[in-house]
Amino acid sequence: MREKEKLIELENPKLKMVRLGFRQILLREFKKRLIALLDKESELLGSKTEEQRGSILPEERLIVNQKNKLRNELSASIVVCAACTDIEGDHIFTSRNKVWYCVECYEILEESYAKEIEALKRLN
């Protein structure tokens, strides 16, 4: 593991269950908010007049921005692995990508990154 990376590791099975419970609550809240935005968007699209259909309304743009912000917040959080969306395991923060990965994805991505660096070095 590189120096600026942070592994949050739990060994106690009870603590792991508590962590999973919190992550499930946060994920449910994320889904609830996303569904509310999708409903709002759907309602807005349905109420567009014929002449509005070819353009993006300011309210529509606002909803798209809110959906993107919500998705970005989730993928940047420790709740899910940014690669495989795991919510159960220990997660590692990577300073390079500024996101959290599960240990398995982190190892795969690090190995891949190291191979890419080696390949680039051979090109020079």
Ligand SMILES: [Zn+2]
């Ligand atoms: Zn993962």
